[in-house]
Amino acid sequence: MEAxxxxxxxxxxxxxxxRNRTIKAATYENMARGGLVTDALIDFHVRxxxxxxxxxxxAYCAVAxxxxxxxxxxxxxxxxxxxxxxxxxxxxxxxxxxxxxxxHSGPVADSTKTKVPALGPSGSRSLLSLxxxxxxxxxxxxxxxxxxGAAARMAVRTGFDAVEIHLxxxxxxxxxxxxxxxxxxxxxxxxxANRARLALRIMRAVREAVGDRIAILAKLNMxxxxxxxxxxxEAIIVARxxxxxxxxxxxxxxxxxxxxxxxxLFKGDAPVREFASVMREPIRTGVKLIGGRFLREYPYxxxxxxxxxRQIRAAVDLPMVLLGGITDxxxxxxxxxEGFQFxxxxxALLREPTLINRISADPDARSLCNHNNRCMVTxxxxxxxxxxxGPDVESPAGQRASDRPHDAxxx
Ligand SMILES: Cc1cc2nc3c(=O)[nH]c(=O)nc-3n(C[C@H](O)[C@H](O)[C@H](O)COP(=O)(O)O)c2cc1C
Ligand code: SF4
Numbered sequence: 001m002e003a004x005x006x007x008x009x010x011x012x013x014x015x016x017x018x019r020n021r022t023i024k025a026a027t028y029e030n031m032a033r034g035g036l037v038t039d040a041l042i043d044f045h046v047r048x049x050x051x052x053x054x055x056x057x058x059a060y061c062a063v064a065x066x067x068x069x070x071x072x073x074x075x076x077x078x079x080x081x082x083x084x085x086x087x088x089x090x091x092x093x094x095x096x097x098x099x100x101x102x103x104h105s106g107p108v109a110d111s112t113k114t115k116v117p118a119l120g121p122s123g124s125r126s127l128l129s130l131x132x133x134x135x136x137x138x139x140x141x142x143x144x145x146x147x148x149g150a151a152a153r154m155a156v157r158t159g160f161d162a163v164e165i166h167l168x169x170x171x172x173x174x175x176x177x178x179x180x181x182x183x184x185x186x187x188x189x190x191x192x193a194n195r196a197r198l199a200l201r202i203m204r205a206v207r208e209a210v211g212d213r214i215a216i217l218a219k220l221n222m223x224x225x226x227x228x229x230x231x232x233x234e235a236i237i238v239a240r241x242x243x244x245x246x247x248x249x250x251x252x253x254x255x256x257x258x259x260x261x262x263x264x265l266f267k268g269d270a271p272v273r274e275f276a277s278v279m280r281e282p283i284r285t286g287v288k289l290i291g292g293r294f295l296r297e298y299p300y301x302x303x304x305x306x307x308x309x310r311q312i313r314a315a316v317d318l319p320m321v322l323l324g325g326i327t328d329x330x331x332x333x334x335x336x337x338e339g340f341q342f343x344x345x346x347x348a349l350l351r352e353p354t355l356i357n358r359i360s361a362d363p364d365a366r367s368l369c370n371h372n373n374r375c376m377v378t379x380x381x382x383x384x385x386x387x388x389x390g391p392d393v394e395s396p397a398g399q400r401a402s403d404r405p406h407d408a409x410x411x
Contacts, residue, residue, distance in 0.1 A: 007332040007343060008360055011054070013319065014215030014249030016161040018054035018097050018342075022332070022356050025323055025346040026059035026101040026164065026219075028379045032074045037083025040382065042090050048349060049094035052356030056091060057099045057164055057344075058084075063147035066116040067104030067172065070380075076102065076151035081158050088159030099162035099217065102151040104144050106172025107133045107181065108258045119144075121175050121182035121189065127259065127294075130283065136172075141188065141198055144172065149205035155214065162215035162249075165206055169265070170257040173199040174221050177238070180228035181259075195230075196238050203247035215249045217321065218242060222308045224257045225264030232308055236315045243316045252321035252344055253309040261296065266347075267325065268300035268371030278380045300371045302331045306338065313339050327367035329359050350375050351385040 005011065008020045024045075031041035041058075048056040061074040074080050084100075091098040107120035110129045118126060119140055120133040136144070148165065155163045167173045175181045176198040182189050188197050199220075206216055220242075222235040235253070242248050256265030263270050272291035276284050287294065305324030313320055322340040326332060327348040335343050348355055351369035358365045374386040 004333075004336050005341065007329070007336055008356075011341065013055075013162065013217075013342065015212045016055075016097055016215040019095055020052070020054040020356070021336075021342045022052075022054045023099070023321060023342055023344040024048045024053045024056040024349050025344040026057040027346050027350055027375070027383055028059040028069070029383050030070065030072065030379050031382055033072050035073065035075050035077070036080055037074070037087050042087050045087060045098065046090050046094055047353040049091045049096035049098075051349070051353035052360060053096055053345075053349065053353075054342075054356075055097040055099050055162065057101055058087065058160075060101050060103060060105075060166065061151070063102055063104050063151045064144060066109060066111070066114055066119055067106065067144070067147075068114045069105045069109055071113040071115070076147070076154050081154060084154075084158035084160075088161075092159070097161035098159075099164050099215070100151075100155045100160045101164045101166055101219070102148060102155065103166025104147070104172040105258075106136075106170070106175045108169065108171050108175075119172060121178075121184055124181075128283075135184075138186070138188075141201075145198070145201045145205045148202045149209035152206040152209040152214075152216070156210050160214055162217060163206065163210065164217040164219055164252065165202060166219055167199050167202075168219050168221040168254040168256075170221075170224060170259040173202055174224070174230065174257075175259070177221070177230040177234070178224055178228075178257075179230070180224070180226060192234050192237060196241065199238065200241060200245065200247075203242060204245065207245075207247040216247065217250045217252055218248045219252045219254050221255055222253045222305070222312065223255045223264075225255060225261040226257055229257065229260075232311060236312055239312050239316050239318070243318045248318060250319040250321055250342065251312065251316065252323055253305060253312055254323055255305060255308070261294075262376070263295050263298060263373070265324070266371075266373050266376065267298045267304050268373050270295040270297040271372070271374050271377055274374055274377040278377055301325060302327055303334060306334070309340070310338060327369065328365065329363045332359075347371065347373075347375060347385070350383065351387065 062068040109118040276287040319341040321342040322335040348367040
């Protein structure tokens with residue numbers, strides 16, 4: 001029998017060596033400005049690196065302008081490279097590895113902020129922006145696939161140790177997987193093989209672009225959390241296909257739909273009132289009236305995605321990252337015992353970036369996060385735990401000096 005790994009001992013992820021098996025999950029920072037890295041974004045990840053995590057993940061960087069979820073977000077383009085390089089160097093100086101989440105937000109994009117029409121598998125009207133979502137043409141999809149490859153190449157050039165491709169939350173690749181959102185009749189719609197075509201092509205392009213120079217992770221939905229959505233039985237098959245094609249070094253299983261059921265991923269309190277307060281009209285009134293239906297409450301428990309992820313675990317030999325309610329040494333050890341090689345943590349580390357150091361010193365240390373989920377609302381202004389005072393990042397209109405982007409001359 002294989003020995004159960006120590007979550008706090010060094011480990012290999014693809015070609016990357018991590019000082020331990022803990023990963024800071026992507027939590028969109030909203031700290032880039034004009035699509036460029038800021039000091040605030042660097043400080044955020046340096047805090048996590050100094051707090052003991054094996055690898056931190058720079059959240060969602062878009063592969064194309066229409067694939068952003070807000071107008072300030074980093075797009076993988078040459079102007080962003082010097083800032084990204086400074087960011088990776090700063091994190092490495094603290095002894096941690098750094099991964100970049102790359103993807104296309106598809107129908108989750110807010111075209112009122114990006115000023116470019118959002119793309120989806122089929123034409124629709126976005127609940128988030130109330131604007132039209134355009135059905136992607138096959139030329140659009142070829143461009144998006146290539147853009148993922150180019151993004152991954154840039155991640156290598158700018159010093160990242162890993163790239164994490166977003167195949168979840170009903171972002172573009174995930175919306176194609178969803179039978180509910182994907183009504184196409186061409187080679188991207190209908191059968192699972194067709195609905196998975198975009199995700200598989202993206203992963204091939206990424207592998208082709210980076211070879212084995214950095215690790216490749218895929219963050220894949222197991223369950224959209226909506227009737228008629230993508231579900232576990234199909235996720236198991238897609239995970240097997242990804243394994244067979246050799247395009248990923250580790251699978252990170254996730255759930256939910258940023259478009260239709262965002263709380264399904266988070267569990268815990270639904271911050272309806274706080275969410276309404278940051279929306280513009282008429283969406284604000286809509287959230288107040290039917291917000292309880294959009295932001296539904298699900299009971300929280302530690303390791304809440306384990307039951308589903310265990311089924312993927314049994315179906316593939318690929319290294320896997322367990323995500324969802326990882327908060328203390330006990331649930332980390334459970335993950336290791338269940339055959340997961342890594343754990344990813346979002347809110348527990350937002351609450352307390354030094355939690356891994358604290359757990360190293362005291363295996364009984366408990367997370368201070370109470371799952372009130374109010375941090376979800378801070379993604380509009382600079383993500384943080386609301387229980388931790390500052391440093392906060394103001395909206396673009398009220399930019400602070402420390403948020404000035406590194407332009408192409410720097411770094
Ligand atoms: C404020 C915030 C922002 C998030 N942004 C992203 C994101 O950009 N990309 C992503 O894949 N997941 C994002 N997530 C989800 C987390 O990566 C993670 O999957 C989720 O919080 C569940 O893990 P946890 O129980 O450890 O918090 C975000 C979560 C929070 C709280
Ligand atoms: S706001 Fe803080 S305490 Fe609340 S869920 Fe987010 S990280 Fe946890």
